[in-house]
Amino acid sequence: MVRTKLRRRAVLVGSGVVLAVLMAAVAIVQGADSGGGSDVTAVSPSRPVPAIGAGSAAQERGDTDLAAPQAGGKGAQPPGVPIGGVQRELVRTAQLTVDVGDPVAAVRQVRTAAASVGGFVTEEQSGDNGSWLVLRVPADALDRLLDEIAGYGRVTARSSQVLDATEEVVDLDARVATQTASVARVRGLLAEATSIGDVVAIESELARRESELDSLTRRLAALRDQVALSTLTVDLRGPGAATPPETQPAPGFLDGLAAGWEGLRAIGSAAAAVVGFVLPFLPVIAVLAGFALLGRRIVRTRRTAATAGAGGRSGPGSDGES
Template identity: 40%
Template sequence: MGRRVGLVAAAFAVVALAGCGANGSGESSAADRAAVAPEVASPQQGGTPPARDSSGEARQADTASARDGRQLVRTATVELRAADSSAVMGRVTDLVGGEGGYAAQEKSQPDRATVTFKVPGDRLDRVLTAIAALEGVQVVKRELTTEDVTEQIVDVEARLANQRASVERVRGLLERATTTAEITDVEAELTKRQAELESLQRRYETLKGQVALSTLTVTVSAAGASVVVEEEDDFLSAFAGGWHALVDAFAWLLVVLGAVLPFAVVLGLPVLGYWWRRRRRRVAAPATGAS
């Protein structure tokens, strides 16, 4: 009996100790959570900011970098008037050369000179400002166009990567080909894909070249020369152009007829005589049969 009472008392003691331990651990964990929560909720007090804030800043940084890294194709046209067009064009050429550009095409007349330059894209604005500031030069016209080709370049880059991978896969198939027919088919496919890859590469290099070098066309006219005014496209000018084209086409038609007419006369008379003779025979044949 005494032994049973001792066992029951020992069991109650174990249960009591477990309950106290559980309460103590629960209170300590709650206290830990209460201590950590203010740090998470208040970044200003030295806690770690929420993850969504850092991701938002990262998105803003990516957007800013993408905006600054646009691929632009720029084309500018400047018309100037000066007392000495040749001297001014020489100064413009030296100015462009000093900025790393060069003359790609030139057209000169006694009182008018036109030169097309290739200028580094990041220095075009500086060149335009310097040309406008030339002494003794009047800026008659200035145009600047900008085309954003960023998406085109990104698309071509992606297609280049895919095409290179495709070519490598076909080369792997060529190494594993065993029969002559398989080798012939795989080589034909490889040639086709390599041609497409080279076409994409040329397209990519063209776009990058247009971005790297802007096109600047400078025209300098003498002060006493008349300024050439470009005609605007309208109905009357289009009608006049079409009428002139019709007259020219009719004149060429007459020329062709004049060239063909002697051959038609020489070759047509014997054919016409032969046809007339056969017709007479056909008319005369029924009359002979009836008689």
């Protein structure tokens, strides 16, 4: 019994030692993996690593577009609006309606104010009673320009909108960078091609990718232009300009009751008109109906008499024969 107990204790102790050694080995392996992963340099998706040989081949052919900074780099990004530690890309638009005493002088003032902040006029319509202008101004000067134009007269309407285009800009930025690297790789393959078939196939693929890259680049440039320059619509109205109609309130119970009463009156008027139209025809219809009833009675009387005469003739003859 004593030997059996000693053997069991020895087995338990040995199992514990083996388990402890295994746990220590697992911890050492995990520590080595985490330490090795920290040495890896993260590659930003906006700056892809160009294919080997693509840069030299492009330089030999004089392709200077590859040497330009990638979209999404620090030199290509316009100033955004930092919100919560994130550089937001905001598209701002505004509308302003001002009653002015002299629309012509006010238009000159608006042009001067837009030019002073680095903006310009894209559309303009002028008439006898006022002018309408569309301005493109730097986003950081929009509020200041609004306040300045509002001081030219009496503001009757003012509104603004903000569209957050950060996600779309980031997506297009990454797609442009990826497509640029793809074009560079295909150009490298074209430089290494030896047969005519390979050259034709690679050139076709290169043209397709360059076309897609050009489309993405234009979309990104247009979006960045909307972020950098805000759109301001200014409506300058002179003394003789017609005032816009006031916004009517939403209909209520009394409005619905009045509309229902008007509808009932309309239905009554229509019914009275129908009755008045049919009324002159009633005597004619009554006379025709009387003639129809009279003819029906005459027909019934003749049929009854004929039936009775036929029955009287057949009765005695049948008795004699019997």
